Amino acid sequence: MRRLSFVLVVVAAVLVTAAPAFARQGTASLRVTVLDETAAVLPGASVLLVGDDGVERTLQVDEFGVASATGLPPGDYTIGANYPGFRPSTGTLTLRRGNNQTTITLAVAMSEEVTVAETDASERRDNGFTQTLSQEEIDALSDDPDEMAEQLAQMAGPGAQIFVDGFRGGRLPPKDQIQQVRFRTNSYAAEYHDAGMVRVEVITKPGMGGWRSRATFGFRDSALSARNAFAEARPIEQVKRVQVSSQGPIVKGKTSVSFSAEGNASYDAQTIVAATPTGDVRDQVRRPNDVMNVNVRVEQALGAGNALRAEYQRRTQDRRNLGVGDFDLAERSWASDATTDTLRLRNTRLFGKKVFSELKFEFVQTTSENTSSSASPTLRVLDAFTGGGAGQTGVREGQQFVIDQSVDFTLRKHALRAGVLFEAGQWDSTQQTNANGTYTFSSLADFNAGLARTFTRRVGDPLVSYSQYQLGWYVQDDFRVSKNLQASLGLRQEVQTNLGDAFNLAPRAAVTWTVKKANVRAGYGIFYDWYESATHEQTVRVDGVRQIDEVILNPTFPVTATSAGTRLPASRIQAAATLTQPTIHQASIGFDKNLKEWMGVRADYMWTRGYNVLRSVNVNAPVNGVRPDPTIGNISEISSTGRRASDRLSVGINMRVPQRRIFGNVMYQLGSVRNHADGALSLPADSNDPDADWGPAAQDVRHRLFVMGNFPLPYGLRAGMNMQVSSARPYNITTGLDDNGDTVFNDRPAGVGRNAGRGAGQMTVDLRLTKSFNLGGLLAGGPEGVPMGSAPPPGGAANAMQPGVGGPGGGGGDGPRMVLMEGSNARYRADFYVNFQNLFNQTNLNSFSGNQLSPFFGTATSAGPARRIELGATISF
Numbered sequence: 001m002r003r004l005s006f007v008l009v010v011v012a013a014v015l016v017t018a019a020p021a022f023a024r025q026g027t028a029s030l031r032v033t034v035l036d037e038t039a040a041v042l043p044g045a046s047v048l049l050v051g052d053d054g055v056e057r058t059l060q061v062d063e064f065g066v067a068s069a070t071g072l073p074p075g076d077y078t079i080g081a082n083y084p085g086f087r088p089s090t091g092t093l094t095l096r097r098g099n100n101q102t103t104i105t106l107a108v109a110m111s112e113e114v115t116v117a118e119t120d121a122s123e124r125r126d127n128g129f130t131q132t133l134s135q136e137e138i139d140a141l142s143d144d145p146d147e148m149a150e151q152l153a154q155m156a157g158p159g160a161q162i163f164v165d166g167f168r169g170g171r172l173p174p175k176d177q178i179q180q181v182r183f184r185t186n187s188y189a190a191e192y193h194d195a196g197m198v199r200v201e202v203i204t205k206p207g208m209g210g211w212r213s214r215a216t217f218g219f220r221d222s223a224l225s226a227r228n229a230f231a232e233a234r235p236i237e238q239v240k241r242v243q244v245s246s247q248g249p250i251v252k253g254k255t256s257v258s259f260s261a262e263g264n265a266s267y268d269a270q271t272i273v274a275a276t277p278t279g280d281v282r283d284q285v286r287r288p289n290d291v292m293n294v295n296v297r298v299e300q301a302l303g304a305g306n307a308l309r310a311e312y313q314r315r316t317q318d319r320r321n322l323g324v325g326d327f328d329l330a331e332r333s334w335a336s337d338a339t340t341d342t343l344r345l346r347n348t349r350l351f352g353k354k355v356f357s358e359l360k361f362e363f364v365q366t367t368s369e370n371t372s373s374s375a376s377p378t379l380r381v382l383d384a385f386t387g388g389g390a391g392q393t394g395v396r397e398g399q400q401f402v403i404d405q406s407v408d409f410t411l412r413k414h415a416l417r418a419g420v421l422f423e424a425g426q427w428d429s430t431q432q433t434n435a436n437g438t439y440t441f442s443s444l445a446d447f448n449a450g451l452a453r454t455f456t457r458r459v460g461d462p463l464v465s466y467s468q469y470q471l472g473w474y475v476q477d478d479f480r481v482s483k484n485l486q487a488s489l490g491l492r493q494e495v496q497t498n499l500g501d502a503f504n505l506a507p508r509a510a511v512t513w514t515v516k517k518a519n520v521r522a523g524y525g526i527f528y529d530w531y532e533s534a535t536h537e538q539t540v541r542v543d544g545v546r547q548i549d550e551v552i553l554n555p556t557f558p559v560t561a562t563s564a565g566t567r568l569p570a571s572r573i574q575a576a577a578t579l580t581q582p583t584i585h586q587a588s589i590g591f592d593k594n595l596k597e598w599m600g601v602r603a604d605y606m607w608t609r610g611y612n613v614l615r616s617v618n619v620n621a622p623v624n625g626v627r628p629d630p631t632i633g634n635i636s637e638i639s640s641t642g643r644r645a646s647d648r649l650s651v652g653i654n655m656r657v658p659q660r661r662i663f664g665n666v667m668y669q670l671g672s673v674r675n676h677a678d679g680a681l682s683l684p685a686d687s688n689d690p691d692a693d694w695g696p697a698a699q700d701v702r703h704r705l706f707v708m709g710n711f712p713l714p715y716g717l718r719a720g721m722n723m724q725v726s727s728a729r730p731y732n733i734t735t736g737l738d739d740n741g742d743t744v745f746n747d748r749p750a751g752v753g754r755n756a757g758r759g760a761g762q763m764t765v766d767l768r769l770t771k772s773f774n775l776g777g778l779l780a781g782g783p784e785g786v787p788m789g790s791a792p793p794p795g796g797a798a799n800a801m802q803p804g805v806g807g808p809g810g811g812g813g814d815g816p817r818m819v820l821m822e823g824s825n826a827r828y829r830a831d832f833y834v835n836f837q838n839l840f841n842q843t844n845l846n847s848f849s850g851n852q853l854s855p856f857f858g859t860a861t862s863a864g865p866a867r868r869i870e871l872g873a874t875i876s877f
Contacts, residue, residue: 028095029070033103034061034081042106045083051075076659081106094659098774131654133181137663137710140720140768142835143216143872144241144264145172145293151722151766155706156183156198164202166404167344167362171293171313172202174245174260176214176876179205185604188510188523188586190474190490191406191419195527195584195608204258204297211248217241218872220266226866228271228284229843235269236286239870258297265290270325273861274385277448281385285330287321305350313342323390326847326861327383331374334390338368360404369395370431377455377558378438381447382736382745383854391438394431394462400424415478425533426467429541434458437550439557440745442736443853454743455555455565460547466540468533470496476508484514494528494581498536501580504528518593521604529582535614535638535680536575544572544632551633551743568743571633573616573681580640582613603651613642615677621687621742634743636683641690644675644697661718662711669704673697685734685746685754695754696730703727713769720768728762730755736853749852760845760860767836775828831874841867 034045047059047067059067074095081104082088089104142148149172153160164170172178180203187199220239227234245260269284297311321333345361374389406419437457441447476490490508495501510523541547548570555565590604620627620635629635652667676690677683678698684690705725713719732746732755739747748754838844845860 031101131183160198188508188525190476213246216243220870224869229863230271237268239266309346311344334392356408362402383851396429398427420473455552522589524587527584542573568633576639608646610644612640614680615642618687642676664709667706673700728758733850759848829876835870837868
């Protein structure tokens with residue numbers, strides 16, 4: 001802690017010393033952008049500004065949707081905007097010296113001819129909870145897109161998925177190109193495929209304003225990091241990251257382009273904790289990771305209400321010393337080189353005043369190559385050490401494309417959406433696993449005596465080619481039953497190749513009841529999971545003809561052609577003839593309310609039950625020592641016979657004080673997740689009684705606490721804090737032996753259920769300190785983030801608006817919402833930051849051994865990263 005205090009004092013002293021050189025003196029200027037709910041500008045709108053001195057200033061919005069004022073005294077103001085046919089808005093903001101900007105969105109006045117709900121369209125389509133991050137909260141996220149994605153996933157909770165401009169996955173854009181981040185939970189919209197997850201929606205800024213560029217530099221070194229609890233010295237790690245981005249118009253009001261490039265040359269340290277015949281091993285292995293990302297996005301206004309966006313991404317990644325750590329020794333290392341090319345097209349078009357069309361197309365091409373550093377067989381002594389080669393080799397190539405068409409339209413008081421989703425993929429692979437074989441020993445004593453329990457090897461032709469297609473269509477109706485009761489009804493149908501079922505109807509329903517300024521939300525829906533292509537690949541690869549799994553029981557060590565032992569017939573992996581899509585039933589009820597103007601609360605309960613869940617069973621496992629079919633070895637059959645159950649209670653408080661630029665969220669979750677298996681290829685301890693494996697899932701964390709805060713500090717510093725606390729994860733307790741002769745070493749002691757052990761709780765506090773210096777200059781051009789002639793869906797466009805209630809799943813508020821971004825209109829700006837990960841250097845124990853024969857039984861063999869400090873700077877111009 002003394003070192004930490006010293007670092008904080010030094011950083012603060014440097015920033016405070018530099019502050020006078022860049023401090024801006026004098027009056028304030030204000031730039032106001034006025035939009036409607038579709039994010040189109042409203043030229044001719046009026047803005048009224050009233051200061052503490054009582055002086056009224058009326059501003060007129062120009063053809064770019066912008067009203068400007070200069071020479072204003074810093075202080076608190078009341079601001080309002082109005083436009084014919086729209087509801088007037090009123091709010092407050094604080095002007096500081098220099099340049100300030102804000103955005104006001106006006107809602108259409110209700111009439112018989114135009115049906116517009118008080119909440120945005122995307123909110124209407126699911127009656128769920130929504131949180132929108134403020135600009136300050138976005139700024140507090142990591143500058144590394146990979147780390148930013150991890151932070152968003154942690155904030156969202158288990159099972160979260162990230163969407164960028166409506167596309168799932170892919171690389172996150174630079175922070176300066178992000179306009180909005182939203183978290184959606186309890187979503188029953190028929191357009192959504194997945195159940196129970198939190199959708200993290202990242203909306204990028206169009207580049208229709210003036211040209212803006214940004215360069216970010218980040219550096220982290222072991223000299224700034226603390227020692228891992230399982231390492232004998234400071235970690236061998238370093239991060240050097242450079243990112244540049246630029247965006248702006250090519251043809252003003254019609255064509256814009258955004259570009260970003262990032263290079264990340266880094267290496268980290270993976271700890272090894274193992275027990276070998278020559279003694280205990282405590283070591284660290286350096287793992288290089290070199291990444292290059294390039295992104296180009298072009299937006300074109302094709303006419304009134306018609307816009308096209310095209311985006312290309314390329315990512316190359318070179319990783320070394322994978323597969324090393326915990327029990328795996330350095331000789332087990334393997335390398336991976338991967339390249340991903342992504343092309344995305346999105347067309348939005350408004351037909352008349354009531355029909356909105358969105359067409360999305362995505363093509364992704366991936367290539368990855370694995371290379372092992374050793375061709376030796378693997379030597380695995382269960383939960384003691386693993387040596388030899390990794391057995392990873394080969395190339396995998398894939399091409400996937402997605403077509404997603406949706407149409408929004410209104411019929412009287414009904415807001416309807418219909419759409420269709422088509423996905424297709426083709427894969428070619430020569431990748432091999434366990435090509436050189438694996439010896440398995442139950443204990444160090446067995447290893448020293450040369451008594452291997454099994455020798456397994458995958459042999460045959462590694463080349464496989466296969467394809468998969470999946471289709472879904474949906475229709476959704478959102479309508480108001482009464483002034484304070486809103487309902488949604490939807491129906492979705494899905495079908496997928498390589499499965500035997502085709503009739504997968506998924507009805508959905510949800511309601512939102514507003515009573516006494518509070519919202520009560522409830523919903524029920526049926527969802528279906530996809531049969532993953534990687535799972536299907538195993539049934540194509542290890543089909544008993546192309547490749548087989550060779551198994552020898554009690555072999556001599558090493559194995560030769562004339563070795564003693566029992567050689568089983570060929571083993572294979574297959575899909576059951578009755579394989580179907582897993583069915584998920586989900587229901588929830590929740591409540592949200594603004595307790596104060598600056599504080600809101602929410603609570604919700606989610607019930608989820610899964611049926612026909614995929615799991616594997618060895619249908620040729622020995623019964624009383626005899627296999628049903630003695631001419632065949634193991635038959636791992638993927639079947640739709642599993643179940644899973646999840647219950648989750650969430651309570652959250654959200655605080656927003658935009659006048660003081662203070663934002664915070666506190667969320668507590670109490671949950672329980674049970675299932676038969678943690679994966680489609682997971683085998684039970686006893687395939688003759690697979691239902692005995694019902695128990696806690698690997699992700700069964702009972703208690704979670706999330707705390708986020710973003711607030712100003714003295715001397716112009718700003719702090720972003722993120723704390724996560726969770727109770728222990730479960731782990732499996734085993735005998736370390738293959739008592740039932742099925743060649744799988746996951747047998748449990750009598751009376752002990754699956755995942756009966758519990759590890760240790762986790763706590764991590766991250767802190768980011770920033771200091772911004774306005775270097776002068778004003779941006780030119782129209783309002784940022786508003787493409788002329790574009791037509792985002794009603795309520796779906798990103799802007800700087802904030803809801804009244806947030807937190808993961810926090811409810812949205814009605815009416816205009818404004819966020820002040822001090823200095824964001826400055827053309828030249830320098831931002832310096834210090835990131836503290838695991839600020840208090842908390843030891844978070846992982847990888848608990850449940851093997852009763854292991855010398856590490858009941859103890860952890862690894863820990864999460866110790867405190868890390870990253871320094872960086874961003875130059876905006």
